[in-house]
Each structure stands twice: as C-alpha cells, then as structure tokens.
Amino acid sequence: MGLHRVVEPAGVLPQAAWRLDADPRIAANEVRIRVERLNLDAASFRQLAEKHGGDGEKVRAEVLEIISTRGKMQNPVTGSGGMLIGTVEEAGRRSPLGLRAGDRVATLVSLTLTPLTITDGLARWDGRSEQVPCDGYAILFARSIAAVLPADLHPELSLAVLDVCGAPALTSRVVAEQVARRAREGDPRPVSVAVIGGAGKSGSLSLAAARRAGAGRTVGVVPVAAERDALTAAGLADAVALADARDPVGLSTAVTTALGVPADVTVVCVDVPGCEHGAVLATADGGTVIFFSMATSFAAAALGAEGLAADVTMLVGNGYVPGHAALALELLRAEPGVRGLFEARLAAD
Numbered sequence: 001m002g003l004h005r006v007v008e009p010a011g012v013l014p015q016a017a018w019r020l021d022a023d024p025r026i027a028a029n030e031v032r033i034r035v036e037r038l039n040l041d042a043a044s045f046r047q048l049a050e051k052h053g054g055d056g057e058k059v060r061a062e063v064l065e066i067i068s069t070r071g072k073m074q075n076p077v078t079g080s081g082g083m084l085i086g087t088v089e090e091a092g093r094r095s096p097l098g099l100r101a102g103d104r105v106a107t108l109v110s111l112t113l114t115p116l117t118i119t120d121g122l123a124r125w126d127g128r129s130e131q132v133p134c135d136g137y138a139i140l141f142a143r144s145i146a147a148v149l150p151a152d153l154h155p156e157l158s159l160a161v162l163d164v165c166g167a168p169a170l171t172s173r174v175v176a177e178q179v180a181r182r183a184r185e186g187d188p189r190p191v192s193v194a195v196i197g198g199a200g201k202s203g204s205l206s207l208a209a210a211r212r213a214g215a216g217r218t219v220g221v222v223p224v225a226a227e228r229d230a231l232t233a234a235g236l237a238d239a240v241a242l243a244d245a246r247d248p249v250g251l252s253t254a255v256t257t258a259l260g261v262p263a264d265v266t267v268v269c270v271d272v273p274g275c276e277h278g279a280v281l282a283t284a285d286g287g288t289v290i291f292f293s294m295a296t297s298f299a300a301a302a303l304g305a306e307g308l309a310a311d312v313t314m315l316v317g318n319g320y321v322p323g324h325a326a327l328a329l330e331l332l333r334a335e336p337g338v339r340g341l342f343e344a345r346l347a348a349d
Contacts, residue, residue: 002141005115007071014141015113020071022115022139028094029142033086033105035116037156038132039163040082042200042271043294044075045130051077056127063132067118073111080294081111082130084138085149085159096142104155106162107138108145108325115139129349131156147325158329160201160342164269165328167202167292168209169321171195171267174288178264179214190216192262194255194282196245197269198237199227199341202292205328206267207236208335215265219258221245230344234337245270251278268293276301277308285311292317 002014005021014020026032040048040063052058067073073081088103099105107114120135140146149158171193178191193210197203198220210218220237222228223244231240243254245268256262262284268275273295280301283289289312291301301314332339 001143002113002115002139005139005141013113014072014115015110018070020115022071022117022137024117024137024139026090026092026139028092029096031091031095031097031099031140031144031146032089033084033107033138033140034089035084035086035118035134035136035138037086037159038073038082038084038111038134039159040073040130040132041075041078041080041294042130044078044080044082046271046295047075047078049128054128059127060122060125063127064118064122067116072114072116078294079112081114083107083109083111083159083163084114084116085155086138089137094142097140097144097146099146099148104149105146106149106159107140108147108162108165108320109140110319114144131159131346131349145320150329153329153332156346157332157342160346161205161328161332162325164202164205164292165324166317166319166321167267167269168205168331169324169327170290170315170317171206171265172209172213172327173321174265174290174315175210175213175215178288191264192216192259193218193265193267194221194259194263195219195237195267195269196221196251196275196279197271197293198222198240199231199234200269200271201342201345203267203269204231204234204236204338204341205331206269206292208331208338209327210265210267211236212331217259219255219263221251221254230341234341236335236337245275245278246272248278248281251275252281255282263287265290268296271295273297277304280305280308280310280312280314283310283312288313288315290315290317
C-alpha cells in the first residue's frame with residue numbers, strides 16, 4: 001500500500017499524506033515508471049488556471065512546486081491529482097502487477113498517492129492544457145493499478161480515456177441494475193439518465209455507457225452553445241439541454257423538460273463546484289446520483305438532499321470498477337461520437 005513511502009504525517013495511507021518519499025530505488029514489490037506525460041485532473045487544472053488568470057508560466061511553476069514539495073501531484077485546494085503514462089524501467093521481483101521493463105503503461109491510480117519526481121522542469125509544457133509532457137519517474141505499489149497502452153490508439157488519446165475510465169463503468173453498472181430491477185418488478189417505465197457535463201471526457205463516455213446498459217432515454221446537460229452543438233452532432237444523447245449546473249432550479253427544469261420526468265440516474269461529470277443541489281433536485285425519488293467530479297462537496301450534497309427531503313441514493317465515483325479500462329477503451333473504439341469529442345478536445349489542447 002506504500003506506507004513505507006509516507007514521510008508525513010506518519011501512519012496515514014499515501015493518498016492522505018502531505019508528503020511522500022519519491023526515492024527511485026524500489027522495494028521488491030514496487031515498480032518504477034519513466035514518466036513521459038501527466039494528465040492533470042480537470043478540477044485541479046481549472047482551479048490552477050483560474051487562480052493564475054490563465055498565465056501558463058505561473059501554472060507550470062505551481063505544479064512544479066507542488067510535486068517537488070509533496071513528492072506527488074496533489075492540488076492542495078481540490079485535493080485531486082490525475083494520472084500518467086510512461087515506460088516501466090524496473091519491476092521488483094515480488095511485484096504482483098505483471099509488468100515488465102519496457103512495457104508502456106498508463107497508471108490507473110491517482111497522482112495524489114503516486115510518488116513522483118520531475119527531472120526536466122516541465123520545460124516542454126506551456127501550462128495551458130491538462131496533458132503535461134515531461135520527464136521524470138514515478139513509483140507504483142503492490143496495490144496500484146496500471147494498464148499496458150493499446151497499440152491501436154495514440155498514447156495521448158489512451159491517456160485521456162483511461163483518466164476517466166471509472167465513470168462509464170460505474171454508470172453502466174448502476175443503469176443496468178435499475179433496468180434489471182424494473183424488469184423483475186414488471187415496471188414498464190424506461191430508465192432515464194441525465195449526464196451533467198455530457199460533452200466532456202467522462203460525460204461522453206457515461207452517456208454511451210448508459211445507452212449500452214439499457215437506458216430508455218438520456219439527456220446530456222452542457223453549459224454553452226458550442227458544447228450543445230458538439231454533443232448533438234455526436235449523437236450520444238436522446239436530448240441535449242443547455243443549463244448552468246450551478247443553478248439548481250434551472251438545471252432541474254432543463255433535465256425534467258428534456259426527459260419528460262426527473263432522471264432515474266443523474267451522473268455529475270462537471271469540474272466546477274456548486275453543482276450538488278441541482279443534481280439532487282433533477283433526480284426522481286428513489287433515484288441515484290453519481291458524483292464523479294473532484295469539485296464536489298459531499299457535505300453540500302448530503303445536507304442539500306436532506307434539506308430538499310430528497311429520497312435519493314448518492315454514490316461517490318471512486319475511479320475503480322473491475323474491467324473499467326477495457327470498457328472505456330472499447331466504447332472509444334465502438335462509438336464514433338465519443339472518439340470525435342475526445343479527438344476534438346485533444347486538438348484544442
């Protein structure tokens with residue numbers, strides 16, 4: 001679990017630690033990765049960009065400072081990190097990960113718990129995109145997860161997909177369970193799904209996963225007309241609604257109008273705070289809200305649901321579901337709309 005890498009405070013797991021030991025010498029059950037690219041969590045990158053007014057040099061300097069100070073990439077405001085791709089340099093003889101020197105991999109655990117050192121000063125990054133070309137090394141533990149990068153996809157595209165692969169997997173599970181329950185109960189009503197932030201990475205994958213899992217009607221909610229047009233063209237949702245997810249009444253009205261009813265499953269994939277109450281209000285009694293955004297305040301979600309007398313189940317998307325990487329990559333390959341949105345985002349970056 002990496003407890004021996006925790007410098008301070010003692011006794012906590014690496015994710016909760018303030019500082020980790022990123023010594024490149026590995027234990028027998030560890031793996032050292034030569035890092036070539038980081039993918040910063042969307043909420044973290046947005047916070048840094050807004051803090052520095054879009055000044056890429058200042059963003060770059062702060063990311064370097066965080067990594068050098070903490071021995072990992074964990075935004076002290078959002079608490080989130082991201083993930084990375086690189087090549088295995090050395091695998092300890094007792095590592096259970098099945099990786100070998102020379103394997104090109106993506107880590108499927110957060111940078112917030114991954115010992116990390118940057119050796120090139122992020123000289124090739126302008127501080128204006130979530131993907132960060134770099135040189136350095138990272139350490140994986142026995143309880144870490146990594147996937148060998150597929151040969152048929154560009155590494156940057158794979159990284160973008162694998163960064164959010166937990167979202168479509170959990171969405172698929174929840175929707176399939178609701179569909180099965182209604183079938184058992186003889187309830188003919190279709191399961192309706194709303195994805196807040198439907199044009200983004202996790203949002204587009206979640207829409208595709210919901211439809212494949214049997215959702216009867218889906219709506220993607222986006223904040224601006226350009227995203228509405230892009231998501232409409234992608235054909236991933238039955239309806240696309242324009243709403244500010246921070247406006248609870250406006251969001252709820254947009255979802256209910258688009259679906260004809262409140263959503264049975266609401267998936268929150270936005271990277272801004274303040275969207276908890278709208279998601280709860282947009283969800284039917286007995287429904288489920290899945291929070292994937294690292295900008296979520298779980299206290300606000302819980303207290304907001306209580307204050308609204310909302311009988312909803314709220315789930316924290318923890319980023320791991322068995323088979324999540326394979327599912328996300330298969331959706332990318334099979335759904336032209338998903339791939340088009342991802343490639344457009346990478347091109348813009």
